[in-house]
Amino acid sequence: MPMNPSAAQLRIDDQRLWQSLMDLAAIGATPKGGVCRIALTPEDQQGRDLVVQWFQQAGLSVRVDEVGNVFGRRAGTDPQARAVATGSHIDTQPTGGKFDGNYGVMAGLEVVRTLNAHGIQTRAPIEVAFWTNEEGTRFTPVMMGSGAFAGVFGAKDMHLQQDGAGISVGEALQRIGYLGDVACGAVPGGAFAAYFEAHIEQGPVLEAYDKPIGIVSGALGQQWYDVTVTGMDAHAGPTPMELRHDALLAAVRMVEAVNRIALDEAPHGRGTVGHVQVLPNSRNVIPGQVKFTVDFRNLSQAGLDRMDAAMRQQFAALAAQCQCTVEMAQVVKFEPCVFAPDCVASVRQAATQLGYAHMEVVSGAGHDAVYVNQVAPTAMIFVPCKDGISHNEIEDAQPAHLAAGCNVLLHAMLARAGVA
Amino acid sequence: MPMNPSAAQLRIDDQRLWQSLMDLAAIGATPKGGVCRIALTPEDQQGRDLVVQWFQQAGLSVRVDEVGNVFGRRAGTDPQARAVATGSHIDTQPTGGKFDGNYGVMAGLEVVRTLNAHGIQTRAPIEVAFWTNEEGTRFTPVMMGSGAFAGVFGAKDMHLQQDGAGISVGEALQRIGYLGDVACGAVPGGAFAAYFEAHIEQGPVLEAYDKPIGIVSGALGQQWYDVTVTGMDAHAGPTPMELRHDALLAAVRMVEAVNRIALDEAPHGRGTVGHVQVLPNSRNVIPGQVKFTVDFRNLSQAGLDRMDAAMRQQFAALAAQCQCTVEMAQVVKFEPCVFAPDCVASVRQAATQLGYAHMEVVSGAGHDAVYVNQVAPTAMIFVPCKDGISHNEIEDAQPAHLAAGCNVLLHAMLARAGVA
Incomplete structure (x- = not known):
């Protein structure tokens, strides 16, 4: 017309x-x-x-x-x-x-x-x-x-x-x-x-x-997660590096992984950690627990599925590397x-x-x-x-x-x- | 006697x-x-x-x-x-x-x-x-x-x-x-x-x-620092990975650096990030600013000086890598x-x-x-x-x-x- x-x-x-x-x-x-x-x-x-x-x-x-x-x-x-x-x-x-x-x-x-x-x-x-x-x-x-x-x-x-x-x-x-x-x-x-x-x-x-x-x-579809990394809090001074269960060290490696997983899904993959809570959050105490969020976005469900799988596999390995444990819960999903x-x-x-x-x-x-x-x-x-x-x-x-x-x-x- | x-x-x-x-x-x-x-x-x-x-x-x-x-x-x-x-x-x-x-x-x-x-x-x-x-x-x-x-x-x-x-x-x-x-x-x-x-x-x-x-x-001698990393907060969804100024990404790389710097000073070097504050700390917002603490310990002043220098050099590079800026202030010192x-x-x-x-x-x-x-x-x-x-x-x-x-x-x- x-x-x-x-x-x-x-x-x-x-x-x-x-x-x-x-x-x-x-x-x-x-x-x-x-x-x-x-x-x-x-x-x-x-x-x-x-x-x-x-x-x-x-x-x-x-x-x-x-x-x-x-x-x-x-x-x-x-x-x-x-x-x-x-x-x-x-x-x-x-x-x-x-x-x-x-x-x-x-x-x-x-x-x-x-x-x-x-x-x-x-x-x-x-x-x-x-x-x-x-x-x-x-x-x-x-x-x-x-x-x-x-x-x-x-x-x-x-x-x-x-x-x-x-x-x-x-x-x-x-x-x-x-x-x-x-x-x-x-x-x-x-x-x-x-x-x-x-x-x-x-x-x-x-x-x-x-x-x-x-x-x-x-x-973009969205999948949001709550993640909890648990180690053991201990005094920063008396605890040598090799005897630590540093939940923050594990968590920062996971944040880096979120970024890498998103970059692997260019151009539409997005991965964001926006919220972080460190416990006990004291200057001279090795963090015993870190809670953070993951926001994954992608244009296809297959892409989101790949991001989900990569996260679960990498987070488990990173937690073990730091003698910590990790729990992940998906809390939001938009197709x-x-x-x-x-x-x-x-x-x-x-x-x-x-x-x-x-x-x-x-x-x-x-x-x-x-x-x-x-x-x-x-x-x-x-x-x-x-x-x-x-x-x-x-x-x-x-x-x-x-x-x-x-x-x-x-x-x-x-x-x-x-x-x- | x-x-x-x-x-x-x-x-x-x-x-x-x-x-x-x-x-x-x-x-x-x-x-x-x-x-x-x-x-x-x-x-x-x-x-x-x-x-x-x-x-x-x-x-x-x-x-x-x-x-x-x-x-x-x-x-x-x-x-x-x-x-x-x-x-x-x-x-x-x-x-x-x-x-x-x-x-x-x-x-x-x-x-x-x-x-x-x-x-x-x-x-x-x-x-x-x-x-x-x-x-x-x-x-x-x-x-x-x-x-x-x-x-x-x-x-x-x-x-x-x-x-x-x-x-x-x-x-x-x-x-x-x-x-x-x-x-x-x-x-x-x-x-x-x-x-x-x-x-x-x-x-x-x-x-x-x-x-x-x-x-x-x-x-161990101790040197404590307050660190502020500043990027730009932005929505997690509409902001592609390559256009971000993600202060948390820069900060997690700095936490990793603190750990590495301490390991390089084995057996007495200790490096701990115990306190982290993310702003605005919202699930779907890329963090615009992250404040955290560094606690360095070592048995010699020369060792502490090496840790200080390595931190300053590496933090500056990591901030630039993520299109952020970083400020470091030493707040405590014990010989x-x-x-x-x-x-x-x-x-x-x-x-x-x-x-x-x-x-x-x-x-x-x-x-x-x-x-x-x-x-x-x-x-x-x-x-x-x-x-x-x-x-x-x-x-x-x-x-x-x-x-x-x-x-x-x-x-x-x-x-x-x-x-x-």
Whole structure:
């Protein structure tokens, strides 16, 4: 379905997009320039109300589902066509930034506003969504709304999830007025024909390679572990090197192994030890126990399986080498995600036609799009963020990059929805 | 000066020694079988009063110096002879054991009781001392009393040292009745002719080699450092391995280097990282900063200098390798100590004559004897402790080993003091 010439020339309004981001960021703004708008709090309610108001002003018909996911729909000309959708989340980390999630929602709104401004009708309906509680800061699990939409979590189960103060999700949704009646996963006219999510990269790759657009082909699977190394604590002075059971020495060799195992799975393997606890953690006592975490990521399950096996074999050997013992427990698992090739192709084609420098990347982090991909063909568009920093009040992004990503979103969606 | 035949047959009373240790351990006894008798507390006062009472019952004349060091003197037959002394400390760690320090004082008392029981007169006077605040738990510095005796610390300066509640050493000494008037370092008749200190090993060497007696030839010097490695924290998922500034990866390589540097200085080199703090210490965040400690020990200053230089060179290279920076600050220094060869020889000779299996060892930890060695010829006698464990309520030692060490002390002292 070739676009008509005028549609191909269509560009979003950079300034309007930026202003929407700044206006939304004013709600829950922190003194350091970040945003604190934790899921289902009064600040989240204020943010939701503003976005819903903008949706309505843009002519979208709004529906809210059982877990508070919000969808704004712009009708198409073909009553049989399934919607082409976009979205992200507007909840933030406690010391979050202005762009994580918010960008994807404002970009979707900007696509609609652009179509409105130019009087463009699409064959298929267009939808813009924002998903409840992507960050998982107050309520677990993370990506609650998109997970419930995809049927990974039951809506009723989610209602029972409680925060630290014992307030349930169901109660919190009711308090802020977003306990909707649409069944999770139900979409008028049937499942989304396609779903695109624009997002800041939250990593350093696009900036390092100087590309404004990342074509996201998939998301890394994750396997997280808790590891405990046990030796014997002893005085640093009276205990000769050869008589030690130094749990830290074993642990540092394991950290080195985690790094090596990830490098062996280049380019997509990642291995991180982020948390370390040393016992008794006293300057002149040889550590008797060290607890640490392992975060393995890879683009294939086979790759994750290789990392798991290498870790178990090497950790056991390293513990024995230091006369220690080791226990490993897997505590989290996310399957690797491969986005829909035809959606990825639409993103690539849009970036190419728009003349933006681009590269194929994978998402190292989880996103709502990973769950939506289970029920609709999905792809993501990444734009650079400054120094790769996110989940931080200093999170920043360039207006030109945000506009480029939004133009790619516009044209990828138009390609799928068709200009009437 | 050969001993007369009856003196050569002299043996201490194993049971009396053990009973004294148990009686003293009852003061400040903890539910887990340890002792909490922190320096200059009411418990320390009770312990001191009991030991002074025992000293007096054994006929010793007691004097107390300006920092609360207590000396019990048994006169010799030669009014010109300088005293042959022994001792240790009776203060403990908050969760200390029954033997650390206490053994050396009770062994000295048992030597006197044995001489008394057999009517043995010595040519030189015999002294038994207990030194104030060896542990340094409540007041710093550690080994305060012996350090002041040796002139390393001024008595007036020590009086001003305060605990966490703002109580000074001078005030605390007065409260418990041990602010003496003898000048620090003054000994009737002149400086000690020799000083011997019996102590549990607080390490695993004697047990590992199955020797009841350690002939202690010296004590390791110590240099302690605070190290800070700075990289950049970033999300574990979106940050590829090659774009990381992983402060933990740099730090674990430094821990490995500390271990290697110590092994290169075998048999006396020791290198320990006991304390580690990772920031932000979150499971899925690449650590941006790691702070850790280094404890280097060696028997020579040249050896410590080599360790220092190797550390500085290797840490800088390892930081650069991981695109991090490193700062190192030396925070503590104790000079290496070589005990007096003639005193060490007296200990060796006594152990040999008594038929005890023995080996030469060095002390990895500090002891009062290290300071006393600066003002009098000194040596130490080690006996094994169970699993090398000390500074712990489960600290334990075998009565037979404690008796053996005490017999070695008796005969080493008799050899120096001479039987009249």
